[in-house]
Amino acid sequence: MPELPGTSGSQGDEPGPLPTGMGSRPGRKPVRLDPAASPVAALAYRLSELKAEAGDPSYAEMSTRLGAAASKSSLAAAARGQVLPTWETTWEFVRVLAVERLKQEAAEARREWRAHWEQAASAARSETTEDRTGHDQTYPGQAEHLERRGRPLLVRRLVMIAAVATAGAALFIWLAPLSGKNKPTTSATPAQTASSYDDSAFEQDVTHPDGTVVKTGTEFTKIWRIRNTGTIPWRGRFLTRLNDTPCRAPKRVEIRVVQPGEPVDIAVRVRASDSPGRCKIYWKMTDETGTQLLSAKKPIFLDVVVG
Incomplete structure (x- = not known):
């Protein structure tokens, strides 16, 4: 029997998204995904297609009988396309359907879907960075208003920076003889390497x-x-x-x-x-x-x- 998650979801099942033109279970309104909307939506669309190809099992069935190491609510959210699922949830979605049910080769399936997930994750990180920098979030006339206010504020900030820099230089001159070092040392940050994983x-x-x-x-x-x-x-x-x-x-x-x-x-x-x-x-x-x-x-x- 497969190793499965330590906790299970609730007994019901949540409606998941279906690709455009695909049917749905009786009594359920299909949620149509546009794979061109975003890389996250494209990933969810691919997951939905895989689910249909594997016989369209319910998310509760995937998380219990089929042995996915993720709750049924996490699996449903992965195929909904609104937020990026974790790689672990994505892989469990793929593993029980592509590998266990459709008998695809595990290593090849993992490489293919990891590439899809990383593409979506990269796009999601880019969108988050844009939001934090405030792009496209100004109201009409806000730029001119900020520019007028910013001029005197900029002068005050420059004065403060100069004062802090002067105080810092004086402190360094006072402490340097005590440290016995005339040259500051720097430490190199080790290069990031691809993380290994156990599965x-x-x-x-x-x-x-x-x-x-x-x-x-x-x-x-x-x-x-x-x-x-x-x-x-x-x-x-x-x-x-x-x-x-x-x-x-x-x-x-x-x-x-x-x-x-x-x-x-x-x-x-x-x-x-x-x-x-x-x-x-x-x-x-x-x-x-x-x-x-x-x-x-x-x-x-x-x-x-x-x-």
Whole structure:
């Protein structure tokens, strides 16, 4: 089972946007998006088209049964086109539909949609910068009014700046002998580098899919296949059990070294309970100290029927 978000949204589902010309569920008024309106609207339009191509599941279904690590309200907002969703929400939207349902290659889908998201994010940052500089926000005649007021104000500000500069120079001359340094030093700001990220994608239950019936008291091996979809190699990682059930399983299982883009099969030996019932055990990826990793994801789990 895929790792999913730690919290879920409300039970209802919010109407999401539909591309122009696309139908809607009965009783819902379609929200038409214009992809030419802005890069954010274009991103939402692409998400809506992907959702339609994947069979148009509800946002509640995407966040629960399909395993998106985002709430249904966040997924709906991403396809509405009014605000830019986070990259994490965008990727979960794409992952459960493009990768899990439409079986597209995860790394390729991630590169394609990351480019779409960064284009929208860049445009959103540019718009925010324009708003802060006050472009196109003056009323008629305001420019002339500000110019008349600004002249004496400018003179006062120049006098103040000169006074502060003079005081600062005097203070420096007084402190320089005490410091023993005649030349000021500067520190270089390190260049910004692209940030690495840690991520995973569930691929399949290799053995004992959900609902499998096992005999009482027997031992079996549960195997999941997951993929490292981030840029960080997995080293020193484990699957750590989160709960206790009548079925018995090890507290911790080591995960071999997994390079970015590489899949890994993780096997856990389980002993069925001695009496019939349901057995559902949760595991979470942790480091050697037991600290949970990929906190935005829900645990993976085993879910069998003992009979």
